Amino acid sequence: MRYLPKSNSERRAMLEACGVAHADELFAHLPEAVRLGRPLALDAGISEYEIVQYFRDRAAENANGYASFLGAGVYRHYRPVLVDTVVSRGEFLTSYTPYQAEISQGTLTAIFEFQTMLCQLTGMDVANASMYDGSTAVPEAAMMAVRATGKGRVVIARSVHPEYREVLHTYARHQGMPVAEFGYVPEAGTIDLEDLDRKLDPLTAAVIIQSPNFFGIVDQVKTAAEMAHRRGALLVVVFTEAVSMGIVEPPVDADIVAGELQSFAISPSYGGPYAGILAVKEKLIRQMPGRLVGQSIDTHGKRAFCLTLATREQHIRREKATSNICTNQALIALMATVFMTVYGKEGLRELAAQNLAKAHYLVSKVAPRFCGKFFNEFVARVDGPEDANKALLKKKIIGGVPLGRFYPELADGMLLCATEMNTRAEMDAVAEVLA
Amino acid sequence: MxxxxxxxxxxxxxxxxxxxxxxxxxxxxxxxxxxxxxxxxxxxxxxxxxxxxxxxxxxxxxxxxxxxxxxTWNYAIDHGMYPLGSCTMKYNPRINELVARTEALAWAHPYQPEALAQGSMEVMARLEAALAEITGMDAVTLQPAAGAHGELTGILLIRALLQKRGNPRRKILIPDSAHGTNPATAAIAGYAVENIKSSESGVLDVAALEQLVTDDVAALMVTNPNTLGVFEENIIHAAEILHAKGAMLYMDGANMNALVGIARPGDFGVDVMHLNLHKTFSTPHGGGGPGAGPVAVKAPFEPFLPAPRLKRSGKRWTYDYKRKHSIGRVKAFYGNFGVLVRALAYILAHGGAGLRNATVDAVLNAVYIRKKLEPYYDLPYPSPNMHEVVFSDERQARHGVRTGDLAKRLIDYGFHPYTVSFPLIVHGALMIEPTETEGKMEIDQFVDAMISIAREAEADPQLVKSAPHGTRTSRVDEVAAARKPVLRWKPA
Amino acid sequence: MVPENLRYTKEHEWLLVEGDTGTVGITDHAQEELGDIVYVDLPRVGTALAQASPLGSVESVKAVSEIFSPASGEVTEANAALADAPEKLNEDPYGAGWLVKMKLSDPAQAGSLMTAAEYQAYVGAEK
Incomplete structure (x- = not known):
């Protein structure tokens, strides 16, 4: 096997040194009943060439050469070449969590830069070193709010990504954390403030909204914050489209921002791996789950970084930890870090402006379902979205997400996303079918 | 200037x-x-x-x-041995990086029509089947994003099944040698944690277990081989004790690299377990992630697995969302697909026999290190070890040199430290897991380094206590970092 | 170093009784075992505590230790200086590093705690 470096003579020499005649004796202490008395029923190992071929064959069974207008939490943005160049370096790719600070300054420094950029983007004081993804960041934010406020229930907007809400319900069900949902305004697609007011009571730990929300609409963060704070609850603002932060006012009134960075040079990759993020106001640092990198000095007085505030985490506090999270998404967060570096201050703005322009070009050709202000995706009113998508596929276009599956009342809704990767010609073709 | x-x-x-x-x-x-x-x-x-x-x-x-x-300020597997116990830092084949970037896989959107995602779905189905065969379990979900996430999924599955049988119960039993994620997970899943002391030989104390398993216990969470690298020889008996009381056996698969092709959890009584693809199946750690934590279960748990489930419909794969007993989603979409591709590529490269050979080499390396270092370091638990070996710093501590110091000195010899101070049942633990990735020359160099450090600890303790000496950054003041946290850059 | 005028618990807290006011801290032995303390979590003023119930926690870089109240009563003051300077706990555990002052509901509870001599013997035996 080509990944095993020993020659047979080396193996024999080592066995001999161990006082073992045959490799099987290494397992002699295992009870007979637990031993697998046969080879694994898996095919024989194959060569590199055959592996490449296998995955090429699988890729051929997927969509190839299609334009796409899918968004809904996963966005198609150009990935600068520098991103893979950096993350392919073995020093980043094949290193472990940076517990040994002396020989991990590369990863630690990059994470410190990541934390800083996320604070600059979101307007929060502290950002952690990443969570699994946006969907799991939501229950972590909810649990954080429960710890911080000493209250037990959370309310979440129906305009938060439906799969994120499902994940929250899974976590909440077994913790005695009641979750109530509140609606959106049928005309605008923004949160229904009256419904929120009805469901927000003094026992509420967190109000969770998304902006831009699942329908692409920039939502009422400030008002939601005022309402939450009046009742002693925290406001959690979720985002799925990180590029929006290049141009949209950040959720500075939130207490916790829980988001997904997939838009920052992370391949759609059929749903993962992505990188989630939690960013919070200063007062919540000690309630925050996940790893944090802090600045310090070494024995020579030189600036150095290390993992810090680890007493919040599972390997120390065990059943009293802020979360059970251990592995995070360091390499994916590094992709986002390189992306933010490449685009920088001006570039992220220009990229966001292009997205805004593309989506607004597309909307001008179809019938929007909501009147709320949106960033790069919106709901179009389409008679029979499934049939429309079939017609689009014939033109080698994957249309938007039909919303009936998530919102029965929006069976005539199709969530369309346009990014810098969509051309005017593609959009004109979509308009022709949907008009 | x-x-x-x-x-x-x-x-x-x-x-x-x-x-x-x-x-x-x-x-x-x-x-x-x-x-x-x-x-x-x-x-x-x-x-x-x-x-x-x-x-x-x-x-x-x-x-x-x-x-x-x-x-250039990082150490990495590509530089050399990374003997972190419990972490299984093995070689990350570069072909896996290449195939994960195959365009129509890397750019597949999770909501693209099923008919245009058959390749991705086939990859997942094939990996599910391979993991079921390797673990001896009946069904696998690929949704969890990492090991601890898999643990949570697994414990929720147990909860759901017990609930359906009438009572989710209150307690989870966890040995004192367990990873910190185990108790943290049990707490998040709404269970009280009760610790079980390990026996004198460092394994599960079956007599104590028998006492502790009541109608109120939902499950025992066990790592096998345990964090000492010792196979839980009484595992079948433990499973019988649990099952007799209607409780379940959960296995933390962190140490599966000792078992692949040799023994299957499904054959020794495990009901639910998770795997860490970023350990056993070589997907890169990337400085802390991403990972993937598939959960494998016995048939009675299958109805409770997270939705959606892959389903064969004629010649096509489809998703089954209508699963009324499901615990629900634990993550958006279907799992860390890019990580799954890499794990499948690893399995395809090895094949059944190759996977077993890797296990044999991993165990051989650990047994060899133990043999070579036993004269120099205290071995608190003499039971036969598998893929890792745990020493204590008892002899060196007499000279004021602790496991953390020995670890830092190892850096000067060009190696990444082993795992320090874990498991907790060993005072001053040195937990060494070489994996199959190391050849004889690298292992011998490591052994020489450890012997040399043992001598230094006696002859010149201060040299060891102030290590490392050859790195760009010397020891970092973690106390200052924690007392006045600076967690972001700000302009001067 | 074990001051004579204090009473001690098995969890290494000390209690100073002055009338019905109690001052609570951790012992020199405890701070030494913990190492450099980086964070102290204290109860709010007004918190009612029963003897031996959790009062708060102190953290070093790699450990968290719970502090238990040596007597019953209500917290009247928490040592705010420790928020910015947790190192005071290491430097002066019986003085500037005190944790809370409380109004004792039963000052006689101090009698159930160890004297300096008993504590010294206890620590010696524990080693």
């Missing part, structure tokens, strides 16, 4: 923010082919942000140099 250069320019690399200057750029967007829009009009003036204060502004050359220089 001239910046002093030691060894190489890369030693003085500043932070991105300190490198920035206004107007520098590393990007160019295509010309917009639609009319530009006024942000204030499109978004509402109150929703348009001011510039992102402090955000980096660097050129492309500076960007690549920055990250390349940073990278």
């Amino acid at each position: 001239i910046e002093k250069v030691r060894h190489h320019l890369s030693q003085n690399e500043p932070l991105l923010f300190e490198r920035s200057s206004p107007g520098k750029r590393a990007y160019q967007l295509p010309e917009l082919d639609v009319p530009a829009v006024d942000p204030a009009e499109a978004l509402g003036a109150e929703n348009v942000r001011a510039e992102i204060a402090g955000f980096p502004e660097v050129s492309e050359v500076e960007a690549i140099r920055h990250f390349t220089r940073l990278s």
Whole structure:
């Protein structure tokens, strides 16, 4: 096997040194009943060439050469070449969590830069070193709010990504954390403030909204914050489209921002791996789950970084930890870090402006379902979205997400996303079918 | 002022923010082919942000140099042995990186029509089947994003099944040698944690278990082999004790690298378990993630698995969302697909026999290290070990040198430290897991280094206590970092 | 170093009784075992505590230790200086590093705690 470096003579020499005649004796202490008395029923190992071929064959069974207008939490943005160049370096790719600070300054420094950029983007004081993804960041934010406020229930907007809400319900069900949902305004697609007011009571730990929300609409963060704070609850603002932060006012009134960075040079990759993020106001640092990198000095007085505030985490506090999270998404967060570096201050703005322009070009050709202000995706009113998508596929276009599956009342809704990767010609073709 | 250069320019690399200057750029967007829009009009003036204060502004050359220089400050498997116990730091085949970037896989959107995602679905189905065969379990979900996430999924599955049988119960039993994620997971799943003391030989104390298992116990969470690298020889008996009381056996699969092709959890009584693809199946750790934590279960748990489930419908794969007993989703979409591709590529490369050979080499390396180091380091538990071996610093502590110091000195010899101070049942633990990735020469060099350090600890303890001496960064003041946390850069 | 005028618990807290006011801290032995203390979590003023119930926690870089109240009563003051300077706990555990003052509901409870001599013997035996 080509990944095993020993020659047979080396193996024999080592066995001999161990006082073992045959490799099987290494397992002699295992009870007979637990031993697998046969080879694994898996095919024989194959060569590199055959592996490449296998995955090429699988890729051929997927969509190839299609334009796409899918968004809904996963966005198609150009990935600068520098991103893979950096993350392919073995020093980043094949290193472990940076517990040994002396020989991990590369990863630690990059994470410190990541934390800083996320604070600059979101307007929060502290950002952690990443969570699994946006969907799991939501229950972590909810649990954080429960710890911080000493209250037990959370309310979440129906305009938060439906799969994120499902994940929250899974976590909440077994913790005695009641979750109530509140609606959106049928005309605008923004949160229904009256419904929120009805469901927000003094026992509420967190109000969770998304902006831009699942329908692409920039939502009422400030008002939601005022309402939450009046009742002693925290406001959690979720985002799925990180590029929006290049141009949209950040959720500075939130207490916790829980988001997904997939838009920052992370391949759609059929749903993962992505990188989630939690960013919070200063007062919540000690309630925050996940790893944090802090600045310090070494024995020579030189600036150095290390993992810090680890007493919040599972390997120390065990059943009293802020979360059970251990592995995070360091390499994916590094992709986002390189992306933010490449685009920088001006570039992220220009990229966001292009997205805004593309989506607004597309909307001008179809019938929007909501009147709320949106960033790069919106709901179009389409008679029979499934049939429309079939017609689009014939033109080698994957249309938007039909919303009936998530919102029965929006069976005539199709969530369309346009990014810098969509051309005017593609959009004109979509308009022709949907008009 | 001239910046002093030691060894190489890369030693003085500043932070991105300190490198920035206004107007520098590393990007160019295509010309917009639609009319530009006024942000204030499109978004509402109150929703348009001011510039992102402090955000980096660097050129492309500076960007690549920055990250390349940073990278040289890291140790990595590509440099050498990484004997972190419990972490299974093995070689990451580069072919796996290549195939994960195959365009129509990497750019597949989770909501693209099933008919246009058959390749991705086939990859997942094949991996599920392979993991079921390797573990001896009946069904696998690939949704969990990492090991601890898999643990949570697994415990929720147990909860759901017990609930359906009438009572979810209150307690989870966890040996004192367990990973910290186990108790943290049980707590998040709404269970009280009760610790079981390990026996004198460092394994599960079956007599104690028998006492503790009541109608109130939902499950025992056990790592096998345990964190001492010792196979739980009474595992079948433990499973019988649990099952007799209607409780379940959960296995933390962190140490599966000792068992693949040799023994299957499904054959020794395990009901639910998770795997860490970033350990046993070689997907890169990437400085802390991403991972993937598939959960494998026995048939009675299958109805409770997270939705959606892959389902064969004629010649096509489809998703089954209508699963009324499901615990629900634990993550958006279907799992960390890119990680799953890499794990499958690893399994395909090895094949059944190759996987077993890897296990044999991993165990051989650990047994060999134990044999060579036993004369120099205290071995608190003499039971036969599998893929890792745990020493204690007892002999060196007499000279004031602790496991953390020995570990730091190892850096000067060109190795990454072993796992320090874990498991908790060993005072001053040195937990060493070489994996199958190391050849005889590298292992012998490691052994020589450890022997040399043992001698230094006696002859010149201060040399060891102040290590490392050869790194760019010396010991970092973690106390100062924690007392006055500085968690982001701010302009001076 | 074990001051004579204090009473001690098995969990290494000390109690100073002055009338019905109690001052609570951790012992020199405890701070030494913990190492450099980086964070102290204290109860709010007004918190009612029963003897031996959790009062708060102190953290070093790699460990968290719970503090238990040596007597019953209500917290009247928490040592705010420790928020910015947790190192005071290491430097002066019986003085500037005190944790809370409380109004004792039963000052006689101090009688159930160890004397300096008993504590010294206890620590010696524990080693």
